[in-house]
Amino acid sequence: MFRPFSGFKARYKDLTLFVVSEFDDWIVLVYGPDVMIHGKRQFGADKAKAHAVAITESFLREIKNEQIDALPEMEWISTAPEEWLAWRG
Numbered sequence: 220m221f222r223p224f225s226g227f228k229a230r231y232k233d234l235t236l237f238v239v240s241e242f243d244d245w246i247v248l249v250y251g252p253d254v255m256i257h258g259k260r261q262f263g264a265d266k267a268k269a270h271a272v273a274i275t276e277s278f279l280r281e282i283k284n285e286q287i288d289a290l291p292e293m294e295w296i297s298t299a300p301e302e303w304l305a306w307r308g
Contacts, residue, residue: 223300227268229293234275238267239298247271254278268295 224246226239234251238261245267247258258274261267272290279285 224298225300226298227264227295228298228302229268229271229295231275231290231293234278236268236271236275236293237298237302238264238271238295240264247274249275249278254282268293 224239224241226237226245228238229236234249234254237246237248237250239246239248241260244260244262245264246260247267247270249256249258249271256274256278258267258270261270272293276287276290279287
């Protein structure tokens with residue numbers, strides 16, 4: 220059985236940042252054409268969004284060698300049910 224999660228997503232260049240609620244904590248995921256990063260679970264949507272931005276900045280600096288000070292303010296929108304599914308057996 221599939222179960223949808225609710226949460227938020229934002230885009231920066233070719234990366235998509237996801238934060239979704241699962242019970243008492245939030246799952247953080249950043250993915251793009253050549254990368255998928257699972258962040259640490261966070262308590263609260265604001266902390267999850269900040270963590271997603273922080274790991275995106277780290278990835279861009281350390282792996283992509285981009286010279287950025289900080290990401291611009293993210294425009295977070297609600298996820299649709301089909302964007303994040305989990306299998307429960």
